[in-house]
Structures are given as structure tokens and as C-alpha cells.
Amino acid sequence: MIRTERLLLRRARWEDLDAVHRLLSDPRVMRYWSRPEHETLEETRHWLRFMVEPAADSMDFLIEKDGAVIGKAGAWQLPEVGFLLHPDHWHQGLAFEAMTAVIGHVEAEHPALPALTAEVDPRNAASLRLLDRLGFRETHRAERTLLWKDEWCDSIYLARPRGGPAV
Numbered sequence: 352m353i354r355t356e357r358l359l360l361r362r363a364r365w366e367d368l369d370a371v372h373r374l375l376s377d378p379r380v381m382r383y384w385s386r387p388e389h390e391t392l393e394e395t396r397h398w399l400r401f402m403v404e405p406a407a408d409s410m411d412f413l414i415e416k417d418g419a420v421i422g423k424a425g426a427w428q429l430p431e432v433g434f435l436l437h438p439d440h441w442h443q444g445l446a447f448e449a450m451t452a453v454i455g456h457v458e459a460e461h462p463a464l465p466a467l468t469a470e471v472d473p474r475n476a477a478s479l480r481l482l483d484r485l486g487f488r489e490t491h492r493a494e495r496t497l498l499w500k501d502e503w504c505d506s507i508y509l510a511r512p513r514g515g516p517a518v
Contacts, residue, residue: 353412353452360412360424360449360456363402367413368392370420371399379438383475387500401427410457414449416440424449426457431468434478441477450485458513469509472497479507486515 353360363371372395374380381388389395402411402423411425414436422436424446432453436446454467469487471478487509496506 353456355448355452357416358445358449358452359415360452361415362405363399363411363413363423365399365403367420368396368399371395371413371423374420374422374435374437377437380435383472383478383504384435385497385499410453410460412449412453414445416445422446422449424453426453426467429457429461430464430466431470432457433469434481446481447484450481454485454511464513466510466512468511470496471507471509472504473507474504482509482511485511487511 352362372389372392375389375395375398378388389398401409402413405411406428408429409425409427410429411423411427413420414422414424421440422434422445424432424434426432432450434446434450436449457464457467467487469482471482473479473492488511490508490510492505492507494505495503497504
């Protein structure tokens with residue numbers, strides 16, 4: 352569990368299923384994610400299993416604000432990090448706050464980890480700005496890396512070396 356000024360980042364529980372489904376079934380949240388929005392609760396249950404019963408190299412957290420789940424931040428599989436935030440909470444600095452805490456936590460828990468990485472759709476300008484503020488720098492690009500519904504998407508790959516720029 353990680354506390355910040357406005358947020359609680361914690362491990363997922365099965366009781367979070369409905370709240371997580373509200374997040375993952377929103378097309379605005381999932382637009383640049385690795386898969387389209389969830390259509391069924393069963394899809395979300397399958398996804399949530401990986402957060403409730405995480406692998407050893409997972410450091411994924413749900414983001415709570417005022418007792419409500421509003422997103423997720425962390426690493427489903429280190430060293431790659433990612434985040435999702437409900438649109439009602441965009442443009443408030445909450446993703447930056449959550450990811451700053453996650454980065455500090457991951458670096459403290461994994462002192463041998465040389466860098467963190469991220470993959471972003473080049474059209475996702477807000478996430479690219481956020482990762483830049485967090486000290487991530489582009490390493491390379493690739494075309495047609497993901498088929499999202501019927502659309503091919505490209506990727507920008509980024510890295511942040513351990514102890515990168517202060518955030």
C-alpha cells in the first residue's frame with residue numbers, strides 16, 4: 352500500500368470487480384490501451400485475476416481517491432509500467448502523483464532494476480507528456496504493433512533509468 356497526498360494505491364481485491372469493470376468498460380479509458388473496452392463482467396474478472404493473484408514481477412496497484420477506485424498504476428510485468436485513469440479525474444495531476452509514488456516504490460523494492468520502460472500509442476499525447484515529466488525518454492518507435500479492433504496502431508517505446516530525473 353502506498354499513500355500520497357490525495358491517493359491510496361493498493362493491491363486489488365475481488366470485491367473491486369464492479370469498480371474495475373466501470374473503469375475498463377469505458378471506451379475513453381481504454382482507447383490507447385492494449386485492448387478495447389471490456390464488454391462483459393467476465394472479461395474484467397479474468398483481467399482482475401492478474402492483479403489479485405499477481406506474478407512475482409508484478410507491482411500493479413489500484414488507485415483510490417476518497418474511497419473510490421479511479422484507476423490503476425504500476426507494472427503488470429516489470430520493468431514496463433502503465434496507468435489508466437477514469438476521465439472524471441483527468442487533468443488534475445492524479446496520474447502524475449500516482450506514477451511518482453509507483454516509481455519510488457518500485458525503485459526501493461527492486462534496487463537492481465536498471466530502468467523502467469513504457470509503450471505508448473503516438474496519438475496519446477497526454478500520456479507522452481506525463482511520461483516526459485516523469486523522466487521517460489523515447490528509445491525507439493515501431494509501426495503496426497497492435498491490432499486494436501480493426502485498426503493497426505503504432506508504438507513509441509520509452510525508458511527511464513533508475514534514479515532518473517527527480518519527479
